[in-house]
Amino acid sequence: MASLALLACMATASLCAPFYARDIAHTDPFRSNVAGSFTLDGQQIDIMQPDDNPLHLGLSPVGPTWRAPFFLGADSQGRDVAARLLYGGRNSLLIAFFAAALCMILSATVGIFAGFFGGVLDMVLSRIMDIMWAVPVYLFAISLSIVTIAQGLKIGPFTIASDNLLLPIFIIALVYIPYAARVVRGRVMTLRNAEFVLAARSLGVPRFRILMVDILPNVTGSLVALAPLLTALALLTESALSFLSIGVQAPAASWGTIIQDGEGLIYTRPMVAMAPGLAIVLVVLALNVLGDTLRDALDVRDSRRENG
């Protein structure tokens, strides 16, 4: 339950990003602002300040003020890190959630058809899954991202621009299909030979109805337990792609792009990279705990059924 609460907090905070930026911090988190300054306790402070080193060469962005504007300091382009963190959370969570949802739908379809109909269909689908699974997930995702981000994606009359969030959603959903589809396929294969399926056949229930009424409801348990874990994986993958500049495109933010922004400031202003990193860790941890909780909850029901 704590994990659910944490996830809800993160999502709500991210949804409130525009309020924070406009009404509290009064900044535009997407425009470079290296020449600007702000007032704190009646003092005028430059966003870019001379370095601390004795020669005073170069400039560093202002550090965390722990107050409304620049709560977590500024990044190398003078943008409010706190505001960007909230906007980044929107993108990261949105992509992770929809990629996981899309992946679940696709892999459930693939897994159910392969598991239930078996034979040639299963062989073809399973071999395709094997080939996809043989390529390391990140390598696969990176290759797809580089191609689609360079050119955008044209499917018939539809064109998806390279800065569209649909691209990372599609790519992440695609690369994790084998991961989830295998679980579903295995479950369906055991269910297909279950006695209640034979009983349904002896009643003359058509195959498609058996699939929808007898098999699908028994698979949903596994899918529900899988969903949080898949979301966590999708979040990690999105952050990795964005960190490599092939996920969410600048000037839009995601937790991955903010870590990349903070990479060059890691010795002087570590908070820029640490804040989104911490956010990712917390969300992934919460999702894993949630996944375990769901799995245990479903297990309990299973064992009770067997004993009963």
Added chain:
Amino acid sequence: MTEPLLVARSIRKTYRLNRGQTLQAVDDVSLEVRPGEVLGLVGESGCGKSTLGRCLLRLTDLTSGELLFEGHDISRASERTLRPLRPRMQMVFQDSYASLNPVRRIGDLLAEPLKIHRDVHGQRRTRATIAARLEELMDLVGLPVSALARYPHEFSGGQRQRINIARALALSPRLIVADEPVSALDVSVQAQIVNLFTDLKERLGLTYVFIAHDLAVVRQISTRVAVMYLGTIVEMGETDTVLHTPAHPYTAALIAAVPEPVIRLHASRTLLRGDVPSPIAPPSGCRFHTRCPKAEARCAQDAPTLRSLGDERLVACHFPIVG
């Protein structure tokens, strides 16, 4: 004599295994099921009783042979052409829990056949008729109507078997194949369920193929018995004749193996040695010769066929026990 309800002629079921091996689960079985009778199918575990039961209802494809249900040849029928016949032939399974979908309520499970099949006038059944039929079914199998709103795991084994029976009865079948319906139950509950089967047969004019390995259960319910060994029928006839004066040495050994509460000092017991041979590589000739107390040289070469010993009894043995 009335026309048989179900006729099987030389049916075979072969499973292909890895490395080119085959398993003859059912080998050249011929039998008839007459309306109103209870045909008991007996044999040790793994002798092909359950496979034969599934073959008889065409829940699995036959490798060869002919199968007639009410005169229709169903040995090669597709699932679609079988569908209109399904309401008249039903099955009750051994595992009362595994044969009920755990995520559906009893009411939904029992309504399923009524929703799929149209009634005698070719009309879809209305909600009201289905609801009325469900109450009727609950009453038939002796469960409260409140059970309809509950899930399978909330019931005991005996109650779940009642639910399975109710589901099989939903479409008013003529033939029910019961695959070891009581062997997973406690002895006290077994008697209740066997009585329920007998009672329902009287009230609804049903015909059963009753598969069991417990001779006491078979003796109680069946009018005729077929004894199976390694995929073939070795003896078939009236229950009293077969179980009191067995003609096949295997039947005799099965009967002798039933533990008796009173130990008879001078009873000669022919207990079997060893295990059932593997059906992947069955023995030559008579399949029982490796364990038969009366086997002679001929038994290892010629496979005996089912022949009549008079009194409507068939036996597959070169040297039947007579008298």
